[in-house]
Amino acid sequence: MMPWVWRRQIPAAQTELWLEKLAWLDLQRVIVSSKPGAIRSRLEVYGSSAVELRRLLKEYGGGKHAVSQKKIIPADRNRRIRVHSSLYVVGDRKTGAALHRKYPSVRTLLIPAGMAFGSGEHATTGLVLRQLGKERRQLDRAAVLDLGTGSGILALTTRAMGAEKIIAMDNDPDCVRISRNNEHANFPKSTIRWKRAGLDEFDPGRTFNVVLANLFSELLITNAERIWTWVAPQGRLLLSGILKTQSNEVVRAFRKQGAKSTIRRRRGKWMMLEFIRL
Numbered sequence: 321m322m323p324w325v326w327r328r329q330i331p332a333a334q335t336e337l338w339l340e341k342l343a344w345l346d347l348q349r350v351i352v353s354s355k356p357g358a359i360r361s362r363l364e365v366y367g368s369s370a371v372e373l374r375r376l377l378k379e380y381g382g383g384k385h386a387v388s389q390k391k392i393i394p395a396d397r398n399r400r401i402r403v404h405s406s407l408y409v410v411g412d413r414k415t416g417a418a419l420h421r422k423y424p425s426v427r428t429l430l431i432p433a434g435m436a437f438g439s440g441e442h443a444t445t446g447l448v449l450r451q452l453g454k455e456r457r458q459l460d461r462a463a464v465l466d467l468g469t470g471s472g473i474l475a476l477t478t479r480a481m482g483a484e485k486i487i488a489m490d491n492d493p494d495c496v497r498i499s500r501n502n503e504h505a506n507f508p509k510s511t512i513r514w515k516r517a518g519l520d521e522f523d524p525g526r527t528f529n530v531v532l533a534n535l536f537s538e539l540l541i542t543n544a545e546r547i548w549t550w551v552a553p554q555g556r557l558l559l560s561g562i563l564k565t566q567s568n569e570v571v572r573a574f575r576k577q578g579a580k581s582t583i584r585r586r587r588g589k590w591m592m593l594e595f596i597r598l
Contacts, residue, residue, distance in 0.1 A: 324373055326365045328382030336450060336585060338363055341380070343443070343588030345372065352402065401446060403429075404453035407480055409473065429480055430505050431473045444534055444560045445473060447585050447592035451558060452477055458556065459483045462529040465550055467519065468539075468561075472499025474532045475512055479503075487524050489515040519543050527552035533559050537566040541573040548577040548597075556582075557595040567591040 330338050335352050342350055342365065351364045365376060373384060401409040409429045410416045416428035452459065452474070459481040466475040466488040472495075475488035490496055496516045503510050515522065519539060531551050533540060540547070540559055551557050557579065562570050564586060571581055574595050583594035 323366070323368045323386075325385045326367070326373060326376045326382055327385055328363055328380065329360050330363045332359055332361045335361060336587075339446075340587050401449060402453075403449045403477055404456055404481070407453065407477070409449065409477070427480060429473075429476055431471055431476070431502055432505075443587040443590040444562075444592075445470075447587055447590065448474055448532060448534060448558050448560045449477060451583070451585065451592060451594065452481065455556070456481050459530065463526070463552070465524055465528040465531045467522075467531070467533040467547070468535045469499050469514070470495055470534065472502045472512070472514070474534065475499070476502060476506060478530065478532075479507065479512060483530070484511075485528075486512045487515060487528075488512055489517050489519075489522055489524075491516065491518045519546075524550060526550075527555065529555050531555065531557045533557070534561045535559075537562050537570050540570050544570075544573040544577055548574060548579060551579075551595075551597045553597055555597050557597075559593045559595075560590070562591045562593065564589050564591050567593065 339350065339352070345365060349366045351366070353362045353364070363382075365372075367373065376382065377384065403409055406425060407427050407429060408416075408419055409431055410419065411432055413430060416430055419426055419428055459478050462478070462483045463485040464475065464478045464483045464487075466478070466486070469475055469488035469490045472488060475486050479486055488499060490499070493516055496514050500510070500514050503512055519535070520543065527550055529552055531547065533547060540562070547557070557574070559570065567584070570593060575581065578597070579595035580598055581593065582596050583592075585592045
């Protein structure tokens with residue numbers, strides 16, 4: 321079967337809902353495009369499987385469009401993620417330059433695919449990125465802690481959104497090195513404090529308005545007490561890397577610390593949880 325693209329219009333506010341509906345697909349083939357400030361977005365799925373196409377048309381409507389092999393979606397475009405109406409995460413400079421020409425007011429954040437986990441396309445990272453976009457005002461001049469930074473994408477996103485005091489840590493030296501390089505690629509001056517440390521030995525020495533932790537559930541549960549001490553009063557804690565089957569156990573671990581659960585979001589088998597310190 322020839323390559324095809326399935327396409328339909330969706331309300332921009334329902335992007336997360338539609339990504340959850342399509343979690344049975346390889347989400348690297350799913351693209352959501354919209355102009356800044358638009359109320360509707362264009363949802364596209366690229367593929368070649370007749371079974372997938374029939375299911376999409378039957379369950380979600382929309383339409384099929386044939387594409388030649390030369391026009392099939394390039395891998396770099398798969399990594400384009402709209403975090404907010406004024407910020408895109410992209411995988412290469414060419415994509416970023418094209419977006420800037422089309423939307424001059426849109427800021428692009430360059431996170432090339434590399435050894436470090438987290439170019440933005442994985443559900444665990446994407447869930448947090450989109451939540452940060454919704455809470456942009458709370459990041460202005462905020463102090464942010466990023467635990468398990470990977471490629472640095474979450475820390476860099478908070479900097480692009482106005483956070484001023486940012487500490488990001490990871491126990492993998494390659495992640496710390498790549499994250500620091502990614503900061504240099506996006507900003508003229510380095511301001512993020514990149515730390516190599518294990519979670520059980522790490523001590524940032526202060527509290528933060530926003531704490532991000534994209535880690536395995538077992539690490540989150542074991543270190544719940546320590547992580548919660550780093551959240552400032554009225555601060556927020558965003559957790560990801562959590563399998564849906566383990567989410568209730570994670571919630572219980574943080575509620576024992578006095579955390580108030582405010583948001584739960586799911587994409588496929590993955591969950592993102594948000595807590596607030598009252």
